[in-house]
Amino acid sequence: MPNPxxxxxxxxxxxxxxxxxxxxxxxxxxxxxxxxxxLPLLVSFGFILGKQQYARYDAGLKLINRGGIFGxxxxxxxxxxxxxxxxxxxxxxxxxxxxxxxxxxxxxGILLALSWPKAHPITRAIVKIEFLTMxxxxxxxxxxxxxxLCNNYLLSDQVWLGRGFLVVGLILAISWLLPVFFGxxxxxxxxERKPLLKHRGYITD
Amino acid sequence: xxxxxxxWPSTFxxxxxxxxxxxxxxxxxxxxxxxxxxxARRLAVQENPIPLPTATLxxxxxxxxxxxxxxxxxxxxxxxxxxxxxxxxxxxxMGAEFRQRQAQLIADGQQRRVKLLSLSFDPQDTPADLQDxxxxxxxxxxxxxxxxxxxxEELEHMKQQLGVIVILEPKLGFIHNAAVYVIKAGKVxxxxxxxxxxxxxxxxxxxxxxxxxxxxxxxxxxxxAHY
Numbered sequence: 001m002p003n004p005x006x007x008x009x010x011x012x013x014x015x016x017x018x019x020x021x022x023x024x025x026x027x028x029x030x031x032x033x034x035x036x037x038x039l040p041l042l043v044s045f046g047f048i049l050g051k052q053q054y055a056r057y058d059a060g061l062k063l064i065n066r067g068g069i070f071g072x073x074x075x076x077x078x079x080x081x082x083x084x085x086x087x088x089x090x091x092x093x094x095x096x097x098x099x100x101x102x103x104x105x106x107x108x109g110i111l112l113a114l115s116w117p118k119a120h121p122i123t124r125a126i127v128k129i130e131f132l133t134m135x136x137x138x139x140x141x142x143x144x145x146x147x148x149l150c151n152n153y154l155l156s157d158q159v160w161l162g163r164g165f166l167v168v169g170l171i172l173a174i175s176w177l178l179p180v181f182f183g184x185x186x187x188x189x190x191x192e193r194k195p196l197l198k199h200r201g202y203i204t205d
Numbered sequence: 206x207x208x209x210x211x212x213w214p215s216t217f218x219x220x221x222x223x224x225x226x227x228x229x230x231x232x233x234x235x236x237x238x239x240x241x242x243x244x245a246r247r248l249a250v251q252e253n254p255i256p257l258p259t260a261t262l263x264x265x266x267x268x269x270x271x272x273x274x275x276x277x278x279x280x281x282x283x284x285x286x287x288x289x290x291x292x293x294x295x296x297x298x299m300g301a302e303f304r305q306r307q308a309q310l311i312a313d314g315q316q317r318r319v320k321l322l323s324l325s326f327d328p329q330d331t332p333a334d335l336q337d338x339x340x341x342x343x344x345x346x347x348x349x350x351x352x353x354x355x356x357x358e359e360l361e362h363m364k365q366q367l368g369v370i371v372i373l374e375p376k377l378g379f380i381h382n383a384a385v386y387v388i389k390a391g392k393v394x395x396x397x398x399x400x401x402x403x404x405x406x407x408x409x410x411x412x413x414x415x416x417x418x419x420x421x422x423x424x425x426x427x428x429x430a431h432y
Contacts, residue, residue, distance in 0.1 A: 073219055077223075080230060084240055
């Protein structure tokens with residue numbers, strides 16, 4: 001069982017590397033790697049941290065995070081904010097915006113780790129669908145926009161990011177749908193526990 | 206009706222988060238008006254004109270022309286663009302637009318009150334290059350000037366103050382936004398797209414009210430327009 005203190009330090013080190021060394025500048029040099037590599041990397045740092053420290057972080061949020069709804073709403077708006085081209089651009093021009101971005105991504109990861117286990121299958125399905133459609137929408141916009149949306153990146157950068165969004169969206173859609181065809185939705189333990197579905201007479205098997 | 210019991214602290218927190226999230230997005234886009242950095246900066250300059258930092262410029266005649274940008278000594282309104290003379294695409298379109306604008310200013314009799322300035326951000330441009338550029342577009346010297354920066358630091362400072370970001374692409378040259386900066390009394394009062402003719406027209410009308418119809422008719426007859 002890994003020592004939680006070591007994981008925390010490892011993540012802090014990686015975060016400092018991204019924020020203050022050329023590693024971060026290299027990740028941010030292309031629009032595609034900035035959005036599809038650096039941001040998911042930071043979110044996964046937060047996610048790992050959240051999983052490691054679940055009991056401790058959840059103790060504070062348990063009261064207001066029933067069903068993970070609060071956490072997922074916060075995550076959605078934070079993500080939407082950093083998808084605005086203006087703020088992605090600003091994070092490259094201004095230190096404080098960059099720090100805010102790093103903290104936001106960590107928070108998104110932590111909240112996901114805390115909220116996802118509590119989330120009902122319907123909540124999870126809604127989140128997945130909305131996330132996929134967000135990827136497709138953004139991908140399409142970045143692909144076809146004739147004007148440069150970010151002052152720090154070229155038009156060609158933008159087009160590559162658009163393609164990247166659509167590819168990631170496609171991969172996720174396939175990987176999430178595949179289990180459905182192989183019995184993932186038959187008689188899940190959650191459904192057994194939820195009287196709501198039984199009352200409505202849904203066939204759970 | 207509801208088979209589940211609401212958990213009020215969670216409902217409260219979720220609603221708060223929803224409202225806060227919407228407020229944050231509204232703030233982050235200036236009420237849905239500015240989704241890009243460019244749109245944000247153009248919106249901001251209308252509320253808060255940006256004072257121009259001092260800069261020593263060298264015109265196409267290799268003269269120091271700091272008064273071109275200064276407040277009291279200069280013309281009433283200056284339309285300024287950032288260009289570089291080796292530009293294969295955008296700057297040519299910008300030059301053509303300026304030529305059109307020059308003709309319009311002469312036709313409207315405003316050529317003494319509104320001046321055009323093409324400022325090069327390329328350290329490799331020389332006054333001779335500027336002269337070539339201006340001649341390519343039949344620039345009238347009293348109306349349309351071009352200049353380079355004498356000092357690299359002042360160029361960087363100017364770019365930073367005005368929010369100009371220039372990317373050097375090895376194959377494509379400099380990538381930059383094609384914007385026109387409207388300067389009045391040493392401050393940038395508006396930033397517009399270079400080919401936004403109606404926008405620039407209304408800005409000029411806003412700051413330079415048109416002369417009385419009788420006077421402008423007299424002007425048209427008294428001075429033959431020359432390019």
